[in-house]
Amino acid sequence: MIAxxxxxxxxxxxxxxxxxxxxxxxxxxxHFYVLGLALKGEAALDGFVAWTDNPMVKLAETMLVFxxxxxMFGGLRVMALEMLPWSARQKTxxxxxxxxAFGVACCFLLGAL
Amino acid sequence: MASDETIDVEIWxxxxxxxxxRAYTVPAQRSQTVLDVVTWVQQNVEPDLTYRFACRVxxxxxxxxxxxxxxxxxxxxxxxxxxxxxxxxxxxxxLPVIKDLVCDMTEFFDKWVGAGGVFKPSATRDDPMxxxxxTMTERAAASEAIECINCAxxxxxxxxxxQNDAYFGPAALNRSWSLINDVRDAGxxxxxxxxxxxxxxxxxxxxxxxxxxxxxxxxxTLSIAGLKRAAVKAKVRGEI
Numbered sequence: 560m561i562a563x564x565x566x567x568x569x570x571x572x573x574x575x576x577x578x579x580x581x582x583x584x585x586x587x588x589x590h591f592y593v594l595g596l597a598l599k600g601e602a603a604l605d606g607f608v609a610w611t612d613n614p615m616v617k618l619a620e621t622m623l624v625f626x627x628x629x630x631m632f633g634g635l636r637v638m639a640l641e642m643l644p645w646s647a648r649q650k651t652x653x654x655x656x657x658x659x660a661f662g663v664a665c666c667f668l669l670g671a672l
Numbered sequence: 673m674a675s676d677e678t679i680d681v682e683i684w685x686x687x688x689x690x691x692x693x694r695a696y697t698v699p700a701q702r703s704q705t706v707l708d709v710v711t712w713v714q715q716n717v718e719p720d721l722t723y724r725f726a727c728r729v730x731x732x733x734x735x736x737x738x739x740x741x742x743x744x745x746x747x748x749x750x751x752x753x754x755x756x757x758x759x760x761x762x763x764x765x766x767l768p769v770i771k772d773l774v775c776d777m778t779e780f781f782d783k784w785v786g787a788g789g790v791f792k793p794s795a796t797r798d799d800p801m802x803x804x805x806x807t808m809t810e811r812a813a814a815s816e817a818i819e820c821i822n823c824a825x826x827x828x829x830x831x832x833x834x835q836n837d838a839y840f841g842p843a844a845l846n847r848s849w850s851l852i853n854d855v856r857d858a859g860x861x862x863x864x865x866x867x868x869x870x871x872x873x874x875x876x877x878x879x880x881x882x883x884x885x886x887x888x889x890x891x892x893t894l895s896i897a898g899l900k901r902a903a904v905k906a907k908v909r910g911e912i
Contacts, residue, residue, distance in 0.1 A: 563741025563755070564765075564829050569880040640878055642901060645894045649880065 572653035576633035579626045586623060617671045624667040629660035676700065679751060681709055684762040685721065685772045693760065694718070706746040706754055707735050710761060710773065723773040730887065733823030737773050738762040743828035745887040764828040766841075780824050780843070787844035788866040791851055792859030802856055810853040817850035817895050819888050826882035826892050838871035842882035842892030845873050849895035852902060865912045868903035876900075 596603045610616065636652045646652070679700050682693040698712050707725055714721040725735035730748040737746050740755035743764055751759060767775035795802065804811055826842035827833055833841045840848075848867040851857050867873055873896045882892040906912040 564743065564881060564885065565831070565879075567881065567884040569878075569884070573877060573879045637878055640893075641897050642904070645897055 568650050569653055572633065572636070572656070575629060575657065576637070579630040579633070582626050583630060586626075617668070620671065621664050621668045625660050625664035628663040629657060632656035632659050679704075679709060680758040681713070682758060682760045683710065683713060683718075683721065683773070685718075686769065687771050688769055691769075691772075693762075695758075700751075704751045706737070706739050706744065706749045706751060706759065706761065709751060709759065710737075710746065721773075722771040731821065733821030736764055736823040736825050736828070738764055738828065743825040743885055745823055745825065748887060764824055766828050766830065766833045767824065775824070777824065780822075780827055780841070783840040783871070784822070784844040784847055786866060786871065787840040787848045788851065788859065788863030789844055789847040790859075791854070792857055792862075794856055794858035804855065808855075810855055813898065814850045814853040817846050817853075817890060817892075820846055820850075820890060821888060823887065825885050825887060829881040829885040831879060831881065832875055832877050836871075836875055839875040840867075840871050842876075842896065845876070845899055846890065846892040846895040849898050852899070861906075861911060864899070864903055864906055867899050868907075868912065873899040873903065 593604075593607060596607055611620070633653075633656050636656050639646075639652070640649065677700055679698045680695065681698055682695050684693050685691050696713050696717055698709050701708065707728065710721070710723050711725075714723065723735070723737070725747060726732040728735075728747045730745055733745070735746045736743060738744075738761070739746065739749060740757070740760050742755075744754070746761075761773065763769045763773050764775050767777065767780060770776050806812075806815075820843055822843060824843065826846075830839075830842055832839050845867055848863055852860055852863055852867075857863070876893070876896045878893060878897070880891075880893045883890070883894070886892065903912065
């Protein structure tokens with residue numbers, strides 16, 4: 560349940576940025592684990608890479624790419640908001656960040672299929 | 673039960689120790705405001721219902737309340753625009769309640785002063801009146817922030833205020849920004865130091881709830897972003 564005073568587009572942009580950041584932080588240990596597999600030898604990493612050919616893993620990777628892209632575009636939006644001359648098009652920038660991230664994720668998925 | 677002739681309303685009553693909503697049925701009228709509803713209940717049903725208002729025309733900023741979960745100026749909020757379902761009226765969020773719908777504004781104005789909200793003159797009354805060009809950049813920036821009526825609606829809408837007791841809040845920082853753009857002001861360095869310090873502009877998360885709720889259509893986030901830019905520049909130059 561979202562409180563009534565938060566129901567405005569730029570709060571949702573804030574929430575998306577915050578949630579994507581937290582989820583990426585949760586992903587980091589898994590990322591370092593996979594990198595660590597390379598230290599155990601070629602076979603360990605190749606085994607994992609073969610596992611990622613699973614379509615469900617590709618779908619999860621697409622979600623991950625979306626999170627990365629939306630957090631990056633959202634961060635650029637906040638930096639522009641705070642450090643560049645003010646623009647009245649704040650909602651447009653937030654929508655563009657989300658749309659851009661969706662586009663990047665779709666491109667990844669199309670490439671993976 | 674509400675009909676075309678009546679309105680169902682719930683009004684929070686209590687004090688700093690706690691309270692609850694009480695339900696009333698109020699006669700409906702054309703162009704009825706939320707303040708009209710509260711006044712009807714106070715005058716006809718609940719004589720000790722406590723609320724604050726003065727001008728009734730959106731000038732004084734004293735009648736702000738939480739209406740169906742959103743901070744609004746009740747004298748300019750028509751019941752028909754207050755949202756769906758029964759009308760629910762509560763005191764402003766983020767401020768201590770004195771009684772019923774009246775909040776203690778002390779911390780709001782203390783923070784207003786703490787963020788550098790008091791003008792420091794650069795001339796005396798004996799000096800000639802300075803000419804301010806209305807087209808100059810500083811005056812245009814001040815004009816965007818200057819119409820604040822200190823209703824505390826932005827303060828009530830702000831999640832950063834709710835999560836951080838030290839944060840000055842949007843209204844105080846908006847005031848600070850309007851003075852930083854006042855060419856007559858002699859306290860810019862102290863003001864910027866206060867506005868960028870503990871409780872200052874860098875606590876803002878840019879959620880922009882202040883701008884979306886401001887009844888005067890001001891944009892405190894714009895002012896706070898201006899303070900952030902000015903503070904970074906001043907820090908790089910060693911001025912603060």
